[in-house]
Amino acid sequence: MNDAERDPDAASDVASDVPSEADPDAALLARVARAEPAAVRALVARKLPRLLALATRMLGDRMEAEDIAQEAFVRIWKHAPRWREGEARFDTWLHRVALNLCYDRLRASRDEPVDELPDSVDPGPLPDARLEAHARDANVRAALAALPARQREAIVLQYYQELSNLDAAAVMGITVEALESLLSRARRNLRASLAAAPASMPASPAQPAAPHLPNTRPRTSDDT
Amino acid sequence: MTPDRFRAIVDAYGADARHWPAGERAAALAWADAHQDEAHALLRASAQLDAWLATDAPPQPDAALTRRIIASAPAWAPAPRGLVSRGVAARSPRARVWWSGAALIGAGLAGVLAGAFVVSFALLAGGPPHGTTPATASDAPSLATSFDGTTADWSGE
Numbered sequence: 001m002n003d004a005e006r007d008p009d010a011a012s013d014v015a016s017d018v019p020s021e022a023d024p025d026a027a028l029l030a031r032v033a034r035a036e037p038a039a040v041r042a043l044v045a046r047k048l049p050r051l052l053a054l055a056t057r058m059l060g061d062r063m064e065a066e067d068i069a070q071e072a073f074v075r076i077w078k079h080a081p082r083w084r085e086g087e088a089r090f091d092t093w094l095h096r097v098a099l100n101l102c103y104d105r106l107r108a109s110r111d112e113p114v115d116e117l118p119d120s121v122d123p124g125p126l127p128d129a130r131l132e133a134h135a136r137d138a139n140v141r142a143a144l145a146a147l148p149a150r151q152r153e154a155i156v157l158q159y160y161q162e163l164s165n166l167d168a169a170a171v172m173g174i175t176v177e178a179l180e181s182l183l184s185r186a187r188r189n190l191r192a193s194l195a196a197a198p199a200s201m202p203a204s205p206a207q208p209a210a211p212h213l214p215n216t217r218p219r220t221s222d223d224t
Numbered sequence: 225m226t227p228d229r230f231r232a233i234v235d236a237y238g239a240d241a242r243h244w245p246a247g248e249r250a251a252a253l254a255w256a257d258a259h260q261d262e263a264h265a266l267l268r269a270s271a272q273l274d275a276w277l278a279t280d281a282p283p284q285p286d287a288a289l290t291r292r293i294i295a296s297a298p299a300w301a302p303a304p305r306g307l308v309s310r311g312v313a314a315r316s317p318r319a320r321v322w323w324s325g326a327a328l329i330g331a332g333l334a335g336v337l338a339g340a341f342v343v344s345f346a347l348l349a350g351g352p353p354h355g356t357t358p359a360t361a362s363d364a365p366s367l368a369t370s371f372d373g374t375t376a377d378w379s380g381e
Contacts, residue, residue, distance in 0.1 A: 035297065048285045048289070052283050053282040053283060057280075062283060065283070069285070070293055073296060074296060077296065077297050140279060159243065159277060164246065165237070176245075179236075180232065181236075183237065184232070184235045187235060187236070187273060190276075191273050194276050
């Protein structure tokens, strides 16, 4: 049995994921279970960008990430009629499914020798600004790819997917303390990559922490 | 909130307080307010890393991928009206199948009965006129079948 076929809800045993409020996806999922076309379109619009971002950052390959997203939606269609609110958040379950699919791919690609470099599309000449952005993206992606898989998973879930610490720990099947340890190590490694790629650093403001404290206060959800 | 815990939070979650643990956010912000120099030094390094990570734009799904995924969803099959109530059809897909099967069987039986009636009517209409009805089926060759008894006993041959 591969990872993706294991019960994603098992992660809840480690970090409690009992939602304190109604699952925001529950009503839509109930309509998807009835195969309502509008609900299907709405769920795809809501979840596909997140799934694609997650898989792309975990695998570093857009095409493979698209395969993961498609497979994850097949799981959604299959499980939607049996979904029961209150056990785990749908978004948490979906992240676990997608990550299991990613790990299946990572294991398979590790086992298969790479005969040739994958085809890449020649982007043609790019304006300077786009070249710089392209280089920054490539540097960040390379730094993420260089992380050990569990550290990458932690930073992708917490920073990019913006899961709470409880949700991220639940998805990973670990305690919050273990999550914080992985995050700290990931950020330390990323900082080393950042130091090695000074050209890709964003322009450093004169007061970099100014937006984060009073007069220099850190941003909170109330700020948005 | 201790200095060590504030440092641990920033080390793990970065400089953006929206990413900090919800249960500790207020206390951490209060500590940062009260110890601005210390907090500033810790946040400065993390903010730089956050800004660098933020330069990685998330990939956007294209229309073809979206279409493929929508097409992979189960087809919507509204309950047939007039044959079965929406409630029954919505509750149980098996009930829909049962009702569909019953309808097919009913239609089949109706067809068989109608066919038998038409054949019988045609045969009777093509028979001899009233008053000359033969006494036995063997006297009316048009009504005889291979399962009918025959009066010919071939005894003369």
